Amino acid sequence: MTQILIVDDQPDIRRLLSISLGKNYEILESQDGVTALEMIKQHRPKVVLLDVMMPGELNGLQVLDAIKSDPQMRQTFVAMVTARGQEADSKDASARGADAYFVKPFSPMQVASWIREQIA
Amino acid sequence: MTATPSLLPPDNVYRRTLRIVWLIAAILLGLAWWYVLSQIHGNREREVNAANTEMSNLTRVSQEHAIRTLRSADQVIRFIQARYLEVGNKLDLSALVRQGVIDAEIFPQVGIIDAHGIYALANLPINGRLDLSDREHFKVHVADDKVGMFVSKPVIGRASGKWSVQLTRRISAPSGEFAGVVVVSIDPGYFTRFYGELQLGASALAALYGTDGIARARLVGTKEEFGTNASSSQIFARVEKGELAGGYTNVSVVDATERMFFYRKIPQYPLVVLMGKEVSHILANYYAARNALVAQALVVSALLLALAAVLTRHIRQTQRAMEVEYQAKARLADHAEQLNEIFELSPDGLVSFDTAHCVKYVNPAFMRMTDRASTALDGMSENEFSLWLNSLCDSGSRFGGLAALRQAPEDATDTDASSRISETCTITVKGNKVLQIGVRSSQSQNISQVLHMRDVTHEYEVDQIKSEFLSTAAHELRTPLASILGFSELLLTQNFTEEETREFIGIIHKQSTNVSAILNELLDLARIEARRGKDFQLTRLDVNQLIQRTTDSFKLPQGRNAPELALAGKPLWLLGDAGKLGQALLNVVSNAYKYSPAGGPVCIEVDVVAGRSEMPLARISVTDRGIGMTPEQLKKVWTRFYRADTSGKIPGTGLGMSIVKEIVELHRGEVSVTSANGQGTCVTLRLPIDTTPT
Numbered sequence: 001m002t003q004i005l006i007v008d009d010q011p012d013i014r015r016l017l018s019i020s021l022g023k024n025y026e027i028l029e030s031q032d033g034v035t036a037l038e039m040i041k042q043h044r045p046k047v048v049l050l051d052v053m054m055p056g057e058l059n060g061l062q063v064l065d066a067i068k069s070d071p072q073m074r075q076t077f078v079a080m081v082t083a084r085g086q087e088a089d090s091k092d093a094s095a096r097g098a099d100a101y102f103v104k105p106f107s108p109m110q111v112a113s114w115i116r117e118q119i120a
Numbered sequence: 121m122t123a124t125p126s127l128l129p130p131d132n133v134y135r136r137t138l139r140i141v142w143l144i145a146a147i148l149l150g151l152a153w154w155y156v157l158s159q160i161h162g163n164r165e166r167e168v169n170a171a172n173t174e175m176s177n178l179t180r181v182s183q184e185h186a187i188r189t190l191r192s193a194d195q196v197i198r199f200i201q202a203r204y205l206e207v208g209n210k211l212d213l214s215a216l217v218r219q220g221v222i223d224a225e226i227f228p229q230v231g232i233i234d235a236h237g238i239y240a241l242a243n244l245p246i247n248g249r250l251d252l253s254d255r256e257h258f259k260v261h262v263a264d265d266k267v268g269m270f271v272s273k274p275v276i277g278r279a280s281g282k283w284s285v286q287l288t289r290r291i292s293a294p295s296g297e298f299a300g301v302v303v304v305s306i307d308p309g310y311f312t313r314f315y316g317e318l319q320l321g322a323s324a325l326a327a328l329y330g331t332d333g334i335a336r337a338r339l340v341g342t343k344e345e346f347g348t349n350a351s352s353s354q355i356f357a358r359v360e361k362g363e364l365a366g367g368y369t370n371v372s373v374v375d376a377t378e379r380m381f382f383y384r385k386i387p388q389y390p391l392v393v394l395m396g397k398e399v400s401h402i403l404a405n406y407y408a409a410r411n412a413l414v415a416q417a418l419v420v421s422a423l424l425l426a427l428a429a430v431l432t433r434h435i436r437q438t439q440r441a442m443e444v445e446y447q448a449k450a451r452l453a454d455h456a457e458q459l460n461e462i463f464e465l466s467p468d469g470l471v472s473f474d475t476a477h478c479v480k481y482v483n484p485a486f487m488r489m490t491d492r493a494s495t496a497l498d499g500m501s502e503n504e505f506s507l508w509l510n511s512l513c514d515s516g517s518r519f520g521g522l523a524a525l526r527q528a529p530e531d532a533t534d535t536d537a538s539s540r541i542s543e544t545c546t547i548t549v550k551g552n553k554v555l556q557i558g559v560r561s562s563q564s565q566n567i568s569q570v571l572h573m574r575d576v577t578h579e580y581e582v583d584q585i586k587s588e589f590l591s592t593a594a595h596e597l598r599t600p601l602a603s604i605l606g607f608s609e610l611l612l613t614q615n616f617t618e619e620e621t622r623e624f625i626g627i628i629h630k631q632s633t634n635v636s637a638i639l640n641e642l643l644d645l646a647r648i649e650a651r652r653g654k655d656f657q658l659t660r661l662d663v664n665q666l667i668q669r670t671t672d673s674f675k676l677p678q679g680r681n682a683p684e685l686a687l688a689g690k691p692l693w694l695l696g697d698a699g700k701l702g703q704a705l706l707n708v709v710s711n712a713y714k715y716s717p718a719g720g721p722v723c724i725e726v727d728v729v730a731g732r733s734e735m736p737l738a739r740i741s742v743t744d745r746g747i748g749m750t751p752e753q754l755k756k757v758w759t760r761f762y763r764a765d766t767s768g769k770i771p772g773t774g775l776g777m778s779i780v781k782e783i784v785e786l787h788r789g790e791v792s793v794t795s796a797n798g799q800g801t802c803v804t805l806r807l808p809i810d811t812t813p814t
Contacts (some may be wrong), residue, residue: 083598106602
C-alpha cells in the first residue's frame with residue numbers, strides 16, 4: 001500500500017488528513033520537521049503532506065529543500081498543506097520543487113484526488 | 121542666519137548735530153551783527169568826525185570871511201580917515217563910492233560923524249541934521265583912542281529902514297583930540313546870505329556874535345535874525361576862558377533841535393563866528409546807511425534762521441525716516457529670524473530651490489534625515505539632487521526625481537492646489553528610515569519649489585505591524601477553519617460510524633469555539649490598543665477586593681482548589697478600570713490553572729514594593745506549580761498567538777498574555793514572568809498605588 005506521510009504540529013489536522021486518506025493509503029504521521037525527515041529516510045513514503053509552520057529546528061520549507069536536494073528522496077511527491085496563503089509563498093514553494101500547494105482550510109477531497117493523480 | 125539691522129544713531133547724535141547747527145547759526149548771526157554794528161558805529165564816528173571837520177572848516181571859512189570883510193571895512197575906514205584928515209569936509213565920499221574905491225555892495229553907506237556927533241559927511245545925501253552922539257558906536261571913541269574899529273550891534277537904520285551894523289574908528293586930530301568918527305555901515309545880511317550859501321542844511325544855525333552876546337548876524341534855517349541876544353550860549357564863557365575855538369553839541373531850548381556847533385573867535389575883534397548843523401542832518405546819511413545795514417543784517421539773520429530751521433527740519437525728518445527705516449528693518453529682521461527659526465527647528469526636512477531649480481536652503485532636519493553636510497548640497501541642480509537622493513534609496517523604492525514628482529497628479533486629500541502627491545521612498549541611511557517626500561511649487565519670485573521630507577518610519581512600522589498582525593491573525597484562523605471545513609466535508613461526503621461522527625462534530629465544535637475566542641480576543645486587543653485606555657472607567661479600587669472578586673468569579677477547572685490568597689493587611693488603593701483589571705487578572709489566573717494540568721496549588725500574593733523614584737507599587741504575584749516554560753518559550757511569552765504547547769491539549773488563543781500586558785501597561789504598570797521548565801511559573805503584576813489623599 002502506498003505510504004503517505006502527514007507532517008503537521010496540529011493533531012486535528014493530522015486526524016483530518018488521516019481520516020480522509022486512511023481508507024486507501026497507509027498513513028504515517030510526524031509533528032515536526034526533524035522527525036519527518038527521519039521517517040522519510042526510513043520508510044520512503046510515496047507522498048508527503050507538509051505543513052510549513054512547525055516548531056522545532058526545521059520548518060516545512062527546509063524539509064522540502066532537504067527532500068528535493070537528496071537524489072534518493074527527490075522522487076517523493078511533496079504537497080505543502082499550509083495556512084500561508086500568499087501568492088509569493090506558493091511561488092516560493094514551487095520554486096523549491098513542491099509538487100502541490102494547498103492552503104488551509106483545504107478540501108480533503110481535493111487533496112485525495114491530487115494524490116490519486118500522482119500515484120497513477 | 122539672522123540679519124543684524126544697521127545700528128540706529130542714538131538720539132543724542134541728532135541733538136548734538138542740531139546744537140551745532142544752531143551754534144553755527146548763532147555764531148554767524150553774532151558775526152553778522154557784530155560786523156553791522158561795528159560798521160554802523162564806524163559810520164557814525166566817521167560822519168561825526170567828518171561833520172566836525174566840516175564844521176571846523178566852515179567856521180574857519182566864515183571866520184576868514186568875517187576877517188576879510190572886517191579888514192576890508194577897516195581899510196575903507198582908514199582910507200576915509202586919512203583922506204578926511206587931508207581934505208577935511210571937502211571929501212567927496214559918493215565920488216569914491218562911484219569910482220569903486222569903496223565897495224558899495226558890501227558897504228552901502230559910509231560917512232563921517234563930527235566930533236559933536238553930527239553926521240557930517242556921507243556918500244548918500246543927508247536929510248537934515250542927524251545927531252548920532254548918543255550912539256554907542258560914536259560914544260565909545262570919544263574918550264578912548266585905543267578902541268580900534270568898533271563893531272556895533274545891528275540896528276535898523278533910520279535912514280534906510282534896513283538892518284545895518286556900524287563899523288567905526290576914531291578920528292584923532294594931530295593933536296590927539298577927538299575929531300569925530302568914521303562910520304562904515306555893513307549890511308549884516310551880507311553875512312547871513314553868505315552863510316545861507318554854505319549849504320549847512322535846513323535847520324542849521326550860523327551866526328556872527330559879538331562877545332557881548334548880541335548876534336550881529338544870525339541865520340537859523342532860512343530865517344535871518346539880527347541883534348538877538350544869545351548871551352546864554354556857552355561859547356561866550358568859553359571864549360572868556362581862553363578857548364578861542366571849539367565844538368560842542370546841544371539841544372536848542374527854542375526849537376528842541378539837536379545841533380553840532382563849532383565856534384571861532386575872530387582875532388583882534390570881539391566877535392565870534394558860530395556854526396551849527398542839525399545833528400539829524402549830519403547823520404542823515406549815517407541813518408540811511410544804518411537803516412540799510414540793519415535791514416541787510418535782518419535779511420541775513422532771517423536767511424540764517426530760515427536755513428537753520430530748514431536744516432533742523434531736515435535733520436528731524438532724517439531722524440524720523442531713519443527710525444522708520446530701522447523699525448521696518450527690525451521688523452523684517454524679526455520676521456526673518458522667526459522664519460529662520462521655524463525653518464531650522466522644523467522636525468520635517470525642507471529644501472528650497474531657487475528660480476533656476478537649484479538648491480538654495482536646506483534645513484537641519486533634512487541634514488539629520490539624510491546624514492549630509494549642508495555645504496555639499498547648496499547650488500545643486502534639480503537633477504543632481506534627484507540623483508543623489510535616489511542613490512540613498514533602497515533598490516525597492518527609488519526616488520523618481522523632482523520633475524516626476526511635479527508631474528504627479530494632485531493629492532486628492534489636499535485641498536491646496538499647489539501641492540503634489542507625495543512619494544515615499546526608503547532611505548538606507550543610519551538604519552532603515554522610511555521618508556515621505558513631497559514637492560510644492562511656489563509662486564514667489566525667488567523660490568521655484570520647496571521639497572518637504574517627513575520621517576514616517578514610525579508610522580510605517582506601525583502600519584507594518586498592523587498588517588503583520590492582521591495577516592498573522594487571519595493566518596491563525598486558518599488552522600481551526602481547516603478542521604471545521606475538512607471534517608464537515610468528510611461528514612458530508614462519506615459515511616462514518618456514530619462514534620467517529622461524534623468525534624468529528626466535536627472537533628468542529630471545538631474549533632468553532634476556538635475561532636470565536638480568537639476573534640473576540642483579537643477585537644479586544646484591537647480595541648484596547650486603539651483606545652489606548654481612553655475608555656477605561658477609572659475608579660478607586662482596593663487590590664485585595666479586586667483579587668477576591670476575580671477569584672470568586674473564576675470557574676475552577678474540575679478537581680482543582682481555589683487559589684490560595686495572601687492578601688495585604690490593609691487596603692491598597694489603585695486608580696483603575698475594575699473591569700479591565702479583573703479581566704487581566706482572570707487571564708493570568710486562568711493561565712496558571714491551564715498550565716498546571718497535573719494539579720497543584722495556585723497562589724496569589726499581594727504586597728507593596730517601591731518602584732522608580734520611590735513611588736509605591738502594589739505587587740500581585742500569581743504562582744503555579746505547572747509545566748513551566750523553557751527559556752526559549754519564556755522569551756516568546758509576549759509574542760501574539762504564541763502557544764508554548766501546540767499539541768492542542770491546552771486550549772488558548774495565544775493572545776491572553778498580550779491582553780494582560782496591554783491592560784497593565786495602560787494602567788502605568790508592569791508585568792513580568794519567571795518560570796522554570798517543569799516546575800512552574802510566576803506572573804507578577806506591578807501597579808502604582810494611588811497616593812492622592814481622599
